[in-house]
Amino acid sequence: MSTDGRYRRIWNQVAIIPPGKVASYGQIAQLAGMPRGARMVGRALGRAPAELKLPWHRVLNAQGRIALPPDSRGYQRQQEQLQQEGIEVISGRVDLSRFGWRPTLDELVWGPGMLSDSDPGGESGA
DNA sequence: CGTGTGACTGACC
DNA sequence: AGGTCAGCCACAC
Numbered sequence: 095m096s097t098d099g100r101y102r103r104i105w106n107q108v109a110i111i112p113p114g115k116v117a118s119y120g121q122i123a124q125l126a127g128m129p130r131g132a133r134m135v136g137r138a139l140g141r142a143p144a145e146l147k148l149p150w151h152r153v154l155n156a157q158g159r160i161a162l163p164p165d166s167r168g169y170q171r172q173q174e175q176l177q178q179e180g181i182e183v184i185s186g187r188v189d190l191s192r193f194g195w196r197p198t199l200d201e202l203v204w205g206p207g208m209l210s211d212s213d214p215g216g217e218s219g220a
Numbered sequence: 221c222g223t224g225t226g227a228c229t230g231a232c233c
Numbered sequence: 234a235g236g237t238c239a240g241c242c243a244c245a246c
Contacts, residue, residue, distance in 0.1 A: 097242095097244095100243095119228050120230090129241095130229080131242075133226065133227085133243085135228080136226075137226080137227075155229085156229060161227040169227095172227095
């Protein structure tokens with residue numbers, strides 16, 4: 095399994111976060127099959143090709159807080175895009191109990207993967 | 221190839 | 234509520 099392959103699974107998960115909802119790095123990591131890969135999610139987002147148009151702003155830390163440096167450009171952009179979707183952001187923080195994404199079985203099964211999933215190599219299982 | 225780092229997290233204090 | 238620590242793993246040196 096290549097690093098790129100893991101990143102792709104992460105990107106896939108981020109891509110299916112519905113508008114108006116947010117997920118944590120750890121949550122995305124878990125959905126991607128990497129229970130302790132929270133840090134890798136952040137790295138993957140940084141490496142994500144722009145053309146994927148990933149809703150990266152919907153990814154917050156376990157506290158519902160924006161993980162980027164408060165004085166950074168990305169921080170401001172993320173907060174702005176979240177509010178743009180109707181997500182209430184207070185002091186760079188979102189109430190996960192209200193806006194946290196609760197993935198449904200359908201979303202997990204019928205997500206980006208499925209018919210036209212770009213999976214050249216094919217996983218060794220499933 | 222060893223070390224330090226970080227868009228993280230959970231456990232402790 | 235905040236600070237420290239140890240895991241985590243790809244990456245830069």
